[in-house]
Amino acid sequence: MALSMWRKLPKLMCVGHGFHTSPAYSHIIKLTRLRVVDNSEIGKRAMAEGKPPKCIHVYNKKGVGTIGDKVLLAIKGEKKKAIIVGVKQNQPALSPKFDSNNVVLVDDNGTPLGTRIHVPIPQVLRTILKEKNVVKGADYTKLIALASRFV
């Protein structure tokens, strides 16, 4: 019995990609695929081609991105910055959990590249982005003005 189990094990290991022993955390870390939810040209094209951008850096101390964090994306061979506006990860009480990891592309000043966001956005983002503003520097609150709906 034990012998047959051992024989099976390498077979399981070589499956590799689909074999997990623990549940997924859904963390936003380096190399996580994200979903662009604004109507910027580059974002729209990347999503339409089935090549969603990869996160290549998270601008916080933990390395795990949450709502309101800035990330660096690799999108269509370019590097773009983006703000996370919705996460798949389990959330504390009273904050929404989304079915996908959503981002909105912004430039270095915090101005969104698109003109519309077509998914709901968490209310907390208002406060978080206001706190992250830098005087005479990046202004992220322009993103809030684009949102069509808050949850």
Place this chain on the structure above:
Amino acid sequence: MIFNQLKKMALPNAARKLLLGVKSSFSLFQTTANAEYRYLSSVSNPKGLLSLEKEEENKVAGHKNVVPLECRFVYPEFLPDPRLDHRNSLREKLERMDMMNRRNHIDIPEFYVGSVLAVSSSNPHAPEKVTRFVGICIQRGGCGLRAFFIIRNVVDHQGVEMFYEMYSPVIQKIEVLRLEKRLDNELLYLRDALPEYSTFPLDMEPEYLPEGSAIPVNPIKVKLKPRPWLERWERQELKGVQDLGLPKRFYERAAAVAKPWEKYDLMAEYRESIPAEEQEEIFAEVYSQLHQLEVTRKIMKRKRTFVKPKKMG
């Protein structure tokens, strides 16, 4: 001499109790197979058993117990966590008092997994300081003050879920828009289902059931998206899901890892449940207040439904 007489008197009583115990465990064994709320009770249909015991009690104490057994389905959060190292009778009692205090302030209605709810909560980040979210309850759990529920909706083609603590002071109002049950105790598979099954308009009108009617069970079978999924749904005996359409090897593996004998494990059942006698004790403590609240809620509902006639012409 007297002692001997007493012994004679006591013996048949003890024998009867023993018999009762055997009977109860037997009925337990019978009913575990189709027990829906295994977590909540050691006996899924203890009416027969309780009536026997009640008769005895009536003989002894001469009063009737009026707590209905549906309580544990309507107010499951009043039952404590059955894990022994989590039990503490004093803490449970204090929690129950706090829960009743909260229930005196806001109306926490009867709802089940599968009901459509609208929850208003105060939110310092919103401009109007209140947010309202509508969705279907996909999970409900927790004991005492830690009771929680998750509601899910698809807003603008984006699935959104909200986790609420039932006794959180931030919650202002819980409305039941559609009171119904589903075929399963948890609807987490809606995350992998087609979006139309969890789409509810945010301005949904409440649907009222006629008074005194049983809670309807929605027999809808949900169609799942193709794999990959969040969980291996084929391994969980789901009733509310259409044919999964997987290759044969998935079902073979599911059959191989299935543990169909677990539902007959009486000891596990005992460990994971609160005995019926204890449940009665708990609900006897809070039922009168809960019932009072329910009555006042009904009166308020009737008041609200009265519409002032408009002047014509």
